[in-house]
Amino acid sequence: MAPDIDWGKNIRLMLDIGCTDASFGVSLFEKDVLTLSLELNDDLVDLGQVALERGVPAVVSALATKRLPFPSGVFDAVHCGSCGVHWHSN
Numbered sequence: 260m261a262p263d264i265d266w267g268k269n270i271r272l273m274l275d276i277g278c279t280d281a282s283f284g285v286s287l288f289e290k291d292v293l294t295l296s297l298e299l300n301d302d303l304v305d306l307g308q309v310a311l312e313r314g315v316p317a318v319v320s321a322l323a324t325k326r327l328p329f330p331s332g333v334f335d336a337v338h339c340g341s342c343g344v345h346w347h348s349n
Contacts, residue, residue, distance in 0.1 A: 264336075266287065266290035266291070266292050267290050267291030267292055269335070270292055270335045270336050271291070271292060271293065271335055272292070272293050272294075272295075272333070272334050272335050273287055273292050273293070273294040273295070273334060273335060273336050273337070273338060274294070274295050274297065274329070274333075274334040274336075274337045274338070275294050275295065275296045275297065275337075275338045275339075275340075276297050276337065276338070276339040277297075277339055277340055280309055280310060281294075281296040281309070281310030281313065281315040283296075283338060283340065284296045284310065284315045285313060285315055288315065294315070294338075295334075296310050296315055297327070
């Protein structure tokens with residue numbers, strides 16, 4: 260069973276992978292959660308620019324073939340919606 264999520268309290272920093280237009284991050288920003296939005300699909304990188312223009316922290320880069328540049332434990336939670344990422348233990 261997943262723990263209760265108290266947005267803005269026990270979840271303050273979120274990573275959103277496969278964010279498309281960063282709408283998830285926008286909705287969490289209103290709940291005092293800072294979300295870094297990453298779009299991994301080369302065809303959708305322009306939507307990362309849209310996220311930046313909306314004032315949402317985003318990385319505008321195709322990262323699909325790269326290891327993410329964040330140390331372990333930085334984010335309180337990670338969201339991956341329909342991004343087609345194959346997760347590996349390394």
